[in-house]
Amino acid sequence: MGTDAPYPELKKTHTMARTGRPWRDVKPPPSAPVWAVIQGYGNYWVLVAAIELGVFDALQATGPTAVAPLAERLGASPPHLAALLDALVVLGLLEQVRDVYSLNETAERYLTTDGPASMAGLVAVAPGPLDNWTRLADTVRTGHPATPIERDAAGFYGPLVRATYPTQFRVAMLTGFRIGWPRTPGAPRVLDVGAGAAPWSMALLAHHPRATAVVNDLPGVIGLAEEKAAALGVTHRVELRPGDFRALAFEPQAYDLVVLGHVCRTEGEQGAPVLIRRAFDALRPGGRLLLADYFPDNTRKFNPFGVLMGTTMMASTERGFCFTHERFQEWLEGAGFRPVRLLEPISYNQVFVATRPG
Numbered sequence: 001m002g003t004d005a006p007y008p009e010l011k012k013t014h015t016m017a018r019t020g021r022p023w024r025d026v027k028p029p030p031s032a033p034v035w036a037v038i039q040g041y042g043n044y045w046v047l048v049a050a051i052e053l054g055v056f057d058a059l060q061a062t063g064p065t066a067v068a069p070l071a072e073r074l075g076a077s078p079p080h081l082a083a084l085l086d087a088l089v090v091l092g093l094l095e096q097v098r099d100v101y102s103l104n105e106t107a108e109r110y111l112t113t114d115g116p117a118s119m120a121g122l123v124a125v126a127p128g129p130l131d132n133w134t135r136l137a138d139t140v141r142t143g144h145p146a147t148p149i150e151r152d153a154a155g156f157y158g159p160l161v162r163a164t165y166p167t168q169f170r171v172a173m174l175t176g177f178r179i180g181w182p183r184t185p186g187a188p189r190v191l192d193v194g195a196g197a198a199p200w201s202m203a204l205l206a207h208h209p210r211a212t213a214v215v216n217d218l219p220g221v222i223g224l225a226e227e228k229a230a231a232l233g234v235t236h237r238v239e240l241r242p243g244d245f246r247a248l249a250f251e252p253q254a255y256d257l258v259v260l261g262h263v264c265r266t267e268g269e270q271g272a273p274v275l276i277r278r279a280f281d282a283l284r285p286g287g288r289l290l291l292a293d294y295f296p297d298n299t300r301k302f303n304p305f306g307v308l309m310g311t312t313m314m315a316s317t318e319r320g321f322c323f324t325h326e327r328f329q330e331w332l333e334g335a336g337f338r339p340v341r342l343l344e345p346i347s348y349n350q351v352f353v354a355t356r357p358g
């Protein structure tokens with residue numbers, strides 16, 4: 001290659017891709033963030049397909065395996081399965097040595113059906129109705145998603161709350177230990193609003209033998225809580241209260257603990273503080289509210305998980321968004337709660353513990 005002409009003239013090695021526009025003395029930024037987004041779409045479907053094919057459960061059963069026997073076991077085309085497995089390796093979801101693939105710790109824990117914190121059922125349902133993503137620009141224009149989850153709330157929430165149960169049970173159990181729940185004197189009463197399959201009530205009842213819980217959810221969902229209570233042998237300590245929590249009246253000053261577990265963000269700016277005030281009214285003086293949600297940090301920049309969960313809410317709910325810690329603190333203190341603490345029993349799962357003053 002000939003000698004380059006001196007800067008700032010255009011030269012063969014001085015293309016935009018290598019060094020930026022000739023009159024700028026800087027390299028252009030990499031396109032990696034854009035590619036990460038483009039490939040993120042495929043990455044999601046790689047994981048959905050792997051779960052649907054049973055890749056993780058099969059590798060759990062077989063241990064480290066070459067592609068051919070795994071393909072036979074799964075009824076898959078070997079070269080296509082190899083391409084899928086290689087993608088899972090680069091995504092950090094499998095181990096590979098040459099032709100042999102095995103589970104890594106992430107896959108064992110989160111992606112096998114019976115993993116201790118299985119998210120296998122969550123992957124397909126967590127983004128919400130898929131057509132809302134392809135029509136996101138319209139939603140941003142009009143302020144209304146094409147298929148809000150509220151249109152078939154029970155149909156959406158049933159699979160979701162089944163899938164989130166293992167994680168939320170762990171969050172609830174650890175929160176209970178952090179606040180000294182097992183040492184609560186007497187027979188404390190819990191109100192679990194929008195309980196889903198009731199991971200919060202189940203964990204709290206499991207760790208306090210005299211506690212009882214009023215468990216609320218929509219009629220089409222509450223059966224899941226009933227199943228869990230039966231499986232845990234606590235049916236006699238649970239009162240099921242089916243119905244729309246916006247319409248139900250809760251007894252004033254009757255509860256030691258009220259749980260708002262991942263219900264505030266779908267209620268939006270107007271509804272969330274109303275739920276918080278109603279929780280305050282239902283608590284006896286000295287009682288506590290556990291409010292779990294996904295919160296962007298106050299600058300909305302440093303917790304991508306919370307910010308992107310807010311985008312998911314915007315894409316698929318009638319009025320849902322995620323709200324910052326500061327916002328929740330205003331609502332909690334505005335309702336009269338003091339003090340207000342924030343716990344993070346497991347990563348990204350934060351819980352406000354707010355006390356109704358005695």
Ligand SMILES: C[S@@+](CC[C@H](N)C(=O)[O-])C[C@H]1O[C@@H](n2cnc3c(N)ncnc32)[C@H](O)[C@@H]1O
Pocket residue numbers: 153154157161164165168193194195196197198199200216217218221243244245246260261262263292
């Ligand atoms: C994201 S899930 C959270 C479930 C559970 N509290 C947890 O923390 O895992 C939200 C729950 O609120 C319930 N829900 C939503 N709107 C409701 C309403 N208006 N009345 C009663 N339950 C409602 C849904 O059916 C769903 O089970």
